[in-house]
Amino acid sequence: MSLSKAVRIAPPEYRGYTIAARTYEVRGSGRWAVGVVIGRWGSLRAFDSQATAATEDGANEMSQAFARQLIDLSPYASSLTDLVGEPSGMRPPSHR
Numbered sequence: 846m847s848l849s850k851a852v853r854i855a856p857p858e859y860r861g862y863t864i865a866a867r868t869y870e871v872r873g874s875g876r877w878a879v880g881v882v883i884g885r886w887g888s889l890r891a892f893d894s895q896a897t898a899a900t901e902d903g904a905n906e907m908s909q910a911f912a913r914q915l916i917d918l919s920p921y922a923s924s925l926t927d928l929v930g931e932p933s934g935m936r937p938p939s940h941r
Contacts, residue, residue, distance in 0.1 A: 857909065859912065859913050859916055860916055860917075861885060862883050862884065862885045862912075862916050863883070863884040863885065864881060864882075864883055864884075864908075864909060864912040864913075864916075865881065865882045865884070866880070866881055866904070866905045866908035866909060866912075867880035867881055867882050867891060867893075867908065868880060868898075868901060868904040868905055868908055870901070871897060874897070875899075876897040876898065876899065877897060877898045877899070877900060877901050877903065877904035878893065878894075878897055878904065879893070879894040879896045879897060879898060879904050879907045879908050879911055880892060880893040880894065880908060880911075881894075881908045881909075881911055881912040881915070883912055883915060883916065892911070892912075892915060894907070894908075894911050896911070
């Protein structure tokens with residue numbers, strides 16, 4: 846077993862979101878699909894890009910950039926709106 850398979854590395858974070866690349870080789874094309882899973886507050890959302898890369902490393906790099914773009918647009922992108930604020934169970938009680 847290789848070291849990379851034996852040791853779990855925490856996924857990168859960006860602005861409080863966890864990012865995991867979701868890449869795979871497109872059958873018969875020699876190209877790698879670009880996708881990402883973005884998580885926050887225990888919720889996950891998966892996104893696929895129409896872009897492809899020549900290598901797996903290239904697809905991983907493109908996936909990270911794609912995720913950062915989605916997160917930067919999150920206040921305006923309805924697909925991440927439920928991940929933007931704090932979950933209801935984590936808000937401090939209101940004082941009236």
